[in-house]
Amino acid sequence: MDVVFTIVSRNYAAQAATLMESLAVAEPGVGRVVIATDGPMAFADPGVRVIEAGTLVPKFAAMCAYYDALELNTAVKPHVFRALLAQAGVSSVVYLDPDIYVYRSLAEVREGLARAPLVLTPHMTRPLRGNANPNDLVILTSGAYNLGFMAVRDEPQIEALLDWWAEKLEFDCRVDFAAGLFTDQKWMDLAPGLVSDLALLRTPALNLAYWNLEGREVSREADGWRVDGESLGFFHFSGFDPARPELLSKHQDRIKVAPGSALADLLKDYAGAMLRNGHAAAKTTPYGHRAFPSGRLVTPQERRRMLQAARTGEAFGGGLTPAAQAWLDVPADGAARLPLTPPEGPWLGSSADLTAWLRAHPADALAAMLAARKDLRDRFASDDKGLRAWLLGPEALAGRFDARLLPTDVLDPGLVARAARYGVGEAPDARLQVAAYGLADRAGWPHGLTDPGLEAPVSQLARGLPFPRLFLAIWEDRGDLQRLFPLASFRQRFAFLRWLIGGGLAEVGIDLSALPAGVRGHPVFQLARLTVRHPPTVARRIAATGACETLVVMERWTDTAAAPVFEAANTSFKTASGEPSPPPTQVGQVVFQTAPGLVPADAIALLAHGVSWRSARR
Numbered sequence: 047m048d049v050v051f052t053i054v055s056r057n058y059a060a061q062a063a064t065l066m067e068s069l070a071v072a073e074p075g076v077g078r079v080v081i082a083t084d085g086p087m088a089f090a091d092p093g094v095r096v097i098e099a100g101t102l103v104p105k106f107a108a109m110c111a112y113y114d115a116l117e118l119n120t121a122v123k124p125h126v127f128r129a130l131l132a133q134a135g136v137s138s139v140v141y142l143d144p145d146i147y148v149y150r151s152l153a154e155v156r157e158g159l160a161r162a163p164l165v166l167t168p169h170m171t172r173p174l175r176g177n178a179n180p181n182d183l184v185i186l187t188s189g190a191y192n193l194g195f196m197a198v199r200d201e202p203q204i205e206a207l208l209d210w211w212a213e214k215l216e217f218d219c220r221v222d223f224a225a226g227l228f229t230d231q232k233w234m235d236l237a238p239g240l241v242s243d244l245a246l247l248r249t250p251a252l253n254l255a256y257w258n259l260e261g262r263e264v265s266r267e268a269d270g271w272r273v274d275g276e277s278l279g280f281f282h283f284s285g286f287d288p289a290r291p292e293l294l295s296k297h298q299d300r301i302k303v304a305p306g307s308a309l310a311d312l313l314k315d316y317a318g319a320m321l322r323n324g325h326a327a328a329k330t331t332p333y334g335h336r337a338f339p340s341g342r343l344v345t346p347q348e349r350r351r352m353l354q355a356a357r358t359g360e361a362f363g364g365g366l367t368p369a370a371q372a373w374l375d376v377p378a379d380g381a382a383r384l385p386l387t388p389p390e391g392p393w394l395g396s397s398a399d400l401t402a403w404l405r406a407h408p409a410d411a412l413a414a415m416l417a418a419r420k421d422l423r424d425r426f427a428s429d430d431k432g433l434r435a436w437l438l439g440p441e442a443l444a445g446r447f448d449a450r451l452l453p454t455d456v457l458d459p460g461l462v463a464r465a466a467r468y469g470v471g472e473a474p475d476a477r478l479q480v481a482a483y484g485l486a487d488r489a490g491w492p493h494g495l496t497d498p499g500l501e502a503p504v505s506q507l508a509r510g511l512p513f514p515r516l517f518l519a520i521w522e523d524r525g526d527l528q529r530l531f532p533l534a535s536f537r538q539r540f541a542f543l544r545w546l547i548g549g550g551l552a553e554v555g556i557d558l559s560a561l562p563a564g565v566r567g568h569p570v571f572q573l574a575r576l577t578v579r580h581p582p583t584v585a586r587r588i589a590a591t592g593a594c595e596t597l598v599v600m601e602r603w604t605d606t607a608a609a610p611v612f613e614a615a616n617t618s619f620k621t622a623s624g625e626p627s628p629p630p631t632q633v634g635q636v637v638f639q640t641a642p643g644l645v646p647a648d649a650i651a652l653l654a655h656g657v658s659w660r661s662a663r664r
Contacts, residue, residue: 048136083122108364164244165246292313411452587655636662
């Protein structure tokens, strides 16, 4: 039996349904399988078998933590090939990307499998001239073969190939062009040397897409679609948005779709099938592995840190678990909390006395952090501005420092930009402005640190819409957004507003509640929000709530705790029994059980979390 499978997250359910619908007509005798990577998925067609990826892939939970959606959905591919080939009666397995539509039987694929154990299609069969995207260099960095299609037959050498591929993809299924990697695809450039033979299907009728369509003629005849006169086998609608059927793909600017052309009709037909299969609802489904159980979104930097830990065998929590979140909240340098003698001060006084003293002696707040942390001493011993930017950025964001303790006279735009850069890496100034806007809310910055111009309306774009400079800055930084939302009409601006609410703001770390009241309360903004089913939230510091008589500060929670605990190693709060809890607002007495040199830094962390206390002791 032949099996055809695809791999999807839930937001691509409509693409998968459309692919399976096309296979039911073109290849009614094959087994049709959808691999779901981020939660249960159901299809109206009873002939579609759904398998959750976690049942097939060893260490799947860890991969969900350290890979993003694209990387995860491609990393599981060799495991699925192996599992399906191992099933009784299965002689060959074909993979198709979910955004493919099959128009006729895959006879050439079976012919290819008859002469070789592995069948692939090349990205290019002719040079891509000029500088339009994609070009030869883009293809070179992406890989020789497009892995939106791959077919194998059941042979020992294929089993060996899949074992090798799965081993490589465990940690190196990354989008990392500098390292020569592009998900699962680049590895397959080596496949011809690892198997006895390779069937390379060069016909444009199979895997026709934006990268090989230039110079080819698509036509519609009485017997179906054709390309250069040949019957079209399957088209790969990579980067296609059914809401914008006049655009071939967001990934290219090489091919323009002529209105009324056969290509325009092909795209319109596929868009109709996608919408009929529930695309409008499916695309709003949040990615199932986007956040920890607490709701805190996982950043790309955190995924890379967990990947490095997994590669070296370090236990980081095994997946998107509370343990992994706590692990991430501890500085990467395991020897970070190696204290020196801290500055003198009322560290064991009340929170009110300590706050007043720190605001009068801000240099001692910085000295206390340096005394507690070897990593800060090593990195910023001769870089005072760097230390302030780091405290304003990552340390304030993690709840280890109260940004209000930095003197306002040193909080210049350069320091703010540097604090934002520590969070997002090297970036253009516009992107740093946006990053700082998001950091200000999540890290508890004093009011007025970010560029006030970001909240000013853009007069030529507002015109009935809540459109501040912040939204324009996000748009100006992304070429794909400029192509998708030209902002030339109210409809285009409203569509961009829905994209921002549906996840665009969350991508840059800005929660909807952080927007100016004039934007959030605008009738059009409220209307747009109602059209987005589940707007994602950006994790902010948990607000202090409740009261307790005693709070114990420990490096790590132990079962000897007889009162609520502040776990200083990862700046988290726990009940006496070790369960996570929000920080208390009022505390009668704080009992420090950490090293003497750490007490000042731990007291500052409590202030950062909004905790106040009447007295403290060691």
